[in-house]
Amino acid sequence: MPTPTSSLAANATPRSPVLQAGVRSVAVLVETDTSSGCSVIRGIANYAETHGDWHLLIDPRDHEQRSALPDGWTGAGVIARLSTRLQLEQIAARRMPVVNVDDLYDDLTGAPSVVTDEEELGRMALAHLLDRGFRHFAYFAPPSHQYSKKRGEAFREIVKEAGYECIEYKPGYRAGRILSWAEQQQRASRWLSSLPRPVAVLTVQAHQARQLAEICHFTGVRVPDDVAILAGDADDLMCEVSTPPLSNINVASEKIGHDAAELLDRIIAGEPAPKEPIRIPPRGVTSRQSTDLLAIDDSMIVDALRFIRKHACRGIVVDDILRDIPISRRTLEIQFRHYLGRSPAKEIRRVQLERAQELLGKPELSITEVGLACGFSNATRFGVAFKKENERTPQAFRKNLLSGQKINTGSF
Structure with a gap:
């Protein structure tokens, strides 16, 4: 991919925000005709709603239906998926701060980025x-x-x-x-x-x-x-x-939008832009x-894995597998380590915690309810197991998972 040669006014002082009755105008050059674009915009809107009076100019287009700033528009800054030279030239000409939410180009001087890791x-x-x-x-x-x-x-x-x-x-x-x-x-x-x-x-x-x-x-x-x-x-x-x-x-498109808006807000306030992209990990x-295929040539191990995936969140142990699958414990252990690199017990725990990560994204469920739904006897056991594997508590994982999203119900 070619690297744009035009600079986004790296050494220029950003224009002071134009306020109308206390409202800050921000242009969002992100498409509304894709699921990921809409999620990014939702994250931007969530930040705008909770951190100040912003007016969002969403997905403006020119006469050829290309994403572009309108003639004569003045505002505090821009959040954009910088994907064309026209966008680069427009924003550079306006001399206003911009945050990029795409990694199409390798080097955008003066345009800090918030992108997927x-x-x-x-x-x-x-x-x-x-x-x-x-x-x-x-x-x-x-x-x-x-x-x-x-x-x-x-x-x-x-x-x-x-x-x-x-x-x-x-x-x-x-x-x-x-x-x-x-x-x-x-x-x-x-x-x-x-x-x-x-x-x-x-x-x-x-x-x-x-x-x-x-x-x-x-x-x-x-x-x-x-x-x-x-x-x-x-x-x-x-x-x-x-x-x-x-x-x-x-x-995590919604979080990308939220964190991009937060970064733009800080830059408008006078903070220096980060030199390296802010990378947001996916949620899972x-x-x-x-x-949905187990590409393993041992039918008993495939059956054992299917049994685990079906019943792990009911709190099963290895003995439950052995009662269902005609295989010795030693053979089961050896074959699991051969195919998966871990024991049957660790596979049960992995499936439970994978499901827990998914359920922690549902704010209407309490931490205790998530633990019980995943086969743990109580919240304490769930918290200890979760932190051991993820290096953070379920509460901290949920806080990071839901950051950037608008939460109306549920308990943390």
């Missing part, structure tokens, strides 16, 4: 897929100017560090080239046919995950039996209506049918 996203994706027994990995991101290469670069490096290979989709054309639907299908289908089976594929975004699932459907590739698909961001509609429904990484993985 791509390394943590890659680690979450790999952990999710390894837990299902996959040992072959690929990354699908057709060439485009709409997203950066950082997600794929991070995932490939993390897979490599774990001792595996990640095969990238390289269709042989540059970003911006227009291909017919049939040609896109043919190129992706040829790539899929070259991959080892079973293979787990991380896609750059949910749209590309759905595209890949459709190609698999039309070419007779079974999902997830042959190809498991994990979407690299959250779009509930896109993921839920796909066939099969798609697992996805829960990118939502598992659906597209990765």
Whole structure:
């Protein structure tokens, strides 16, 4: 991706905010026609509502429907997905502070960024897929100017560090080239046919995950039996209506918006902008049918894992597995360590705490209710186990998880 050469007035003093009856005007150059864009805007609005009188100019467009500041608009600052040179030139000309919420460009002088932590996203994706027994990995991101290469670069490096290979989709054309639907299908289908089976594929975004699932459907590739698909961001509609429904990484778009607004507020107040991007880790993985496969060639271990996933939150122990699966404790232990690198007891605990992380995102549930729902006998045992694995208490995890979101009910 080319690096913009224009500077965003790094040495200029930001224009004093223009206030009208105590209201601060902030432009939000973030698209409203995507799920992630709407979530970022929601986070910005949550901050604006609770930390001052802001008027948000949402997703202004020019006569060609491109994201752009209106002629004559003056305000306190801008929060933007900086993805075009026009945006850079406009904001530089206005000499007002800006916070970027995209990582499309590598070097934006004078534009601090709040973006997804791509390394943590890659680690979450790999952990999710390894837990299902996959040992072959690929990354699908057709060439485009709409997203950066950082997600794929991070995932490939993390897979490599774990001792595996990640095969990238390289269709042989540059970003911006227009291909017919049939040609896109043919190129992706040829790539899929070259991959080892079973293979787990991380896609750059949910749209590309759905595209890949459709190609698999039309070419007779079974999902997830042959190809498991994990979407690299959250779009509930896109993921839920796909066939099969798609697992996805829960990118913290709302928190990105909230923290970007908070950063802009500090810069307007005179604080220096951070030199390094602020990186926000994803909230976790939502598992659906597209990765619901245990790619393990031992049927008893597969049965044991399915038993754990079905019953872990009922407070089961290893003896419960042995009563259901005709296998010795020693063999069970050896095979679990061989396939998963951990004991059956640790797998039970992992499933319980994975569910706990999900439920902690529901503010209507108390910490005690979350612990009981995940198979712990009381809140104390839950808190000790959770902190041991996550290095923070359930309360601290929930506070970070829900920061940037508007909470109306529930107890912390």
